[in-house]
Amino acid sequence: MSEPQAAQESPGRAVAKVLESSDMRGKFMEALPPDIPPDRFTRVVITAINMRPELLDADRQSLYTSCLRAAQDGLLPDGREGVLNIYNTNVGTKERPQWVKKVQWMPMVEGVIKQMAKAGISVYAATVHAHDKIRMWNDDRGQHIEHEPAMFTTDSGPMIGVYARGVDRNGNVQIEAMNIDEINQARKASKNANGAIFEQWPDRMAQKTVLHRLRKRMAILDPKIAEDMRRAEIDDLDVDDDDIPPPPVKTEMPQAGQRPRALQAVVDHGQPPDEYEDIPSPAQAPAPQRRASAGPPVPPPDDGVDF
Template sequence: MATQLVTTEEAPRQLAPADRVRNDLGKMADQLKMALPSHVSVDKFQRVTMTAIQTDPDLLNADRRSLFAAITRAAQDGLLPDKREGALVIFTNKVKGQNGERDQYIKAVQWMPMVAGILKKVRQSGEIAGISAHVVYEADDFVHRLGDDESIEHNPPALGTARGKPIGAYAVATLKDGFKIREVMDYGQIERVRAVSKTGQYGPWKDWWDEMARKTVIRRLSKRLPMSTDVEAVINDPATEAAFAEGSAAVMAAPQPLTSAALLGHADPANDGTLAADNPAATEGRPDDEYGEDTGDARRALADDLIARLKRAEILGDITAAERELAAHRDAMPAELVELIDAEIATAKARVGRKA
C-alpha cells in the first residue's frame, strides 16, 4: 500500500500592530522625505513617530488611515510628534449611517502642533527674531504701560512662593529690526474665549488652563505679525483650530458627522475639521477667540475674516487654508454666510489662476 505524505504549510506569522505600523511607516520614506524640511531627517522623524505610537497604545487601535494622514501632516509642518513640538491625538468621529443604518463612531487620529512647535516655526521663518508668552498670576508684579513707549514689566515672586490664581496672559514678539509687538489679555478676555468653546468646561481648558491661555494670546498676537504662508498655515490651520476648540482629556465625540464614504477613501477624516484633542498644548480656535460670547456675532465675524483673507489671497495655499477653516464651521454657520464665502472662494481661485 502506498503511503501518502501529507504536508502542511506553516501559516505566516501575523505581525503585531506596532510592527505593521513600523513597516507601513518605512514604506512612506520617500513621501516623508519630500514633505520634511532639510534639517529633519526621515530616520529621525520615523524614530520619534514610532516612539510616540508605542508610548500611546490607543494610537495602534485607531483608524489607520487617519493615523498616517496625521503623520504626513506633521511632516509637512516640519515638526516632530514628540509631545513637545506636536502630538498625535485621538478623537472620536461620528460616521453617519446611510440607508437606514445606525450612525457609527470610530477612533481617529489628528496631528496637533503645540506651543513649542509653533514658536519653532516662527523663529525658523526668519521674519521674527523671537516670541514668548507667559501667564500672569495674582502674586506677580505686572505692569503694562501703553502710549508712545509701550512696555511690559513682569516679575514673578521668588521660587517656591505661591503665585495665586491666574489673572491674565501676554505674548511679545521681536521683529528682525528689533521692534516689539505685544498682546495682553486679562482673565476675563481669556475666559470669553473659553466660553465659546463647546468643551470649555472640561478637557484642556479645565486641566491645562495655563497652556490654553498662552496659546490663545499667541494666536491673537499672530494676526499682527509678518509671517510666511507656511508658518501662518501652522498657526491658523483649521484642523488645529478645531482640535484646540474641541479639546478633551478623554476621547470624545466630534461635532460634525462624516458620511460612510469617508471610510471608503472618498474623504479624509483627518482634514475635515471635526476634531477633538487630548493634549495640554491645546489652544482656542481662531474663529471664536476675539468675537465675544454671542455665537451669531462670532459666526458673522468669522465670515468677515474669511472673506477678507480670500480677497487678499495671492497663492492657492491661502485659499485652501480658508476652505479648510470654512469646512470646520460650515454646519454651524448660517447658509447665507456660507454662500458668500463660497462665492469669494470661487472668485479668489479664478484670480489666482489667472496670475499663474
C-alpha cells in the same frame, strides 16, 4: 497606504512597518524641512505611539495622515512641539450618528514658537498668577510689558491671565494679553474644551491661544508658514454642537464678566476675577468630539506627556 499582510503581527509592529516603509519615508522626505531627517521623524512618531498605545485603536488612515500633517508643519509629535490626539468623530449623520476614533495632529506652544521663528519672529508666552507683579503700557515708542513672577513662593496664586510678546526682524514689538475671562471664552470655543489637555495643562493651552492671537498681528510673509499657523488655529476651534452625542455631560465653566476687563486692571486689583473657578476634574469631563470632514482626512500623546 495599505498595511503589510501579517495576521500574526501585533498592531504596533504593523504600524511601525508602514511608517518605516519606503513609500512613507518618501512622503516624509518630501514634506519635512531639511533640518529634520525622515528617520529621526519616524523614530519620534513610533515613540509617541509607544507612549500612548491607544493611538493604535484609532482609525489608521487618520493616524498616518496626522503624521504627514506634522511633517508638513516641520514639527515633531514629541509632546512639546505637538501631539497626536484622539477624537470621537461622527462619520454618520446627526439622526444616525456613527462614532469613529480618529487621530488629529495638534501643534503645541513650542511648535507655534518654532513656526514663528521660521518667519523671523522672536516670541515667547507667559502665564500671569495672582501674586505676580505685572505692568503693561503703550507710548509713542510702542508696547511694553514688565512681569515679575512670584516664582520663589509656595503660593503664586491662581492663573489670572497670559500674554505673548513678539519681535520681528525690524525690531517692532507686539504684545497680546488675555485675562481669565477671555481665556475661558476661548476655551469654550475649542473642541478640546473638556479634554485631558485642558485639564492637565490649562496654562499651556492658554499660552497657545494667546500666541495664535499675537500671530494675527505680526507680519508673516512666508505664505506656507502663515497657512500652517492659520490651519493649526482652525483645528483647535473646529467644533459643532451637533458633534456631541447625547446625553450631554454638563461641565461647569466660568462665565465671562459683564464688562471687559484688561489684564492690567486684574493685576492692579491683585485678585482674580470673581468668575474664576477651578477647572473641572478629568472625571467630570467628557471626551472631546469632532465633526468628520467632507474633504480628505485632516492631517498629535497628551495624558502623560511633558509639554
